[in-house]
Amino acid sequence: MARIAENIMLLRQQIPLSVKVVAVSKNKSAEEIIELYNSGHRAFGENRVKELVKKKEILPDDIEWHLIGHLQGNKVKYIVPFISMIQSVDSLKLMNAINTEASKAGRIIPCLLQICIASEETKSGFDADELVRMLKNLNLRSLTHVKICGVMGMATFTDDHEQVRSEFRSLADTFKLLKNRYFSGDDNFREISMGMSGDFRIAIEEGSTIVRIGTLIFGKEIET
Numbered sequence: 001m002a003r004i005a006e007n008i009m010l011l012r013q014q015i016p017l018s019v020k021v022v023a024v025s026k027n028k029s030a031e032e033i034i035e036l037y038n039s040g041h042r043a044f045g046e047n048r049v050k051e052l053v054k055k056k057e058i059l060p061d062d063i064e065w066h067l068i069g070h071l072q073g074n075k076v077k078y079i080v081p082f083i084s085m086i087q088s089v090d091s092l093k094l095m096n097a098i099n100t101e102a103s104k105a106g107r108i109i110p111c112l113l114q115i116c117i118a119s120e121e122t123k124s125g126f127d128a129d130e131l132v133r134m135l136k137n138l139n140l141r142s143l144t145h146v147k148i149c150g151v152m153g154m155a156t157f158t159d160d161h162e163q164v165r166s167e168f169r170s171l172a173d174t175f176k177l178l179k180n181r182y183f184s185g186d187d188n189f190r191e192i193s194m195g196m197s198g199d200f201r202i203a204i205e206e207g208s209t210i211v212r213i214g215t216l217i218f219g220k221e222i223e224t
């Protein structure tokens with residue numbers, strides 16, 4: 001069996017069926033993506049708009065594309081016509097930009113609120129307390145073309161499993177708090193996107209519903 005198809009099969013065996021796997025294909029070629037596609041996989045994640053749009057143009061139409069990287073407001077219009085989910089909504093300004101462009105395109109875009117759970121300063125996202133305060137003052141109904149489906153976060157890159165676990169737990173806690181306060185009657189608000197190649201097992205134990213996996217599927221990037 002081809003390597004990529006075998007990798008996804010072995011991975012899928014370790015993940016409950018209720019957890020969705022988004023294959024992170026950033027920096028991977030169209031050929032590699034097609035190999036995975038031909039094994040039946042449809043959900044792919046990219047972190048750059050330019051690369052995503054290029055791949056979208058040449059790859060099959062029934063691929064479900066997820067944006068997982070920081071998005072600038074002025075680039076929203078390029079992905080809104082086709083994107084399945086924007087997992088990396090990290091500001092109110094961006095949420096408003098998505099709402100505006102989605103309305104023009106006649107689409108409702110599923111989005112996740114990215115929350116900063118890591119101790120590293122480099123990872124973007126809402127501060128959890130700030131987000132709670134923001135939602136309190138926000139009329140969610142005014143966002144007619146954004147569907148808020150849950151939260152996303154990245155743990156610190158560390159070998160300390162207990163730290164990773166406690167960061168994932170804090171994301172799950174924030175999800176529950178938001179669910180109770182603002183989304184209790186909303187069945188769309190149900191996703192916790194957490195877990196990558198190095199930490200997906202811990203993430204699933206802490207309640208992840210979507211894992212984003214690159215290296216374990218496509219292999220390590222060759223250092224140049």
Ligand SMILES: *Cc1c(COP(=O)(O)O)cnc(C)c1O
Nearest residue numbers: 024068196197198212213214215
């Ligand atoms: C690259 C990336 C991943 C996948 O990382 P791997 O360690 O290769 O599985 C997941 N989420 C985000 C936001 C990423 O940028």
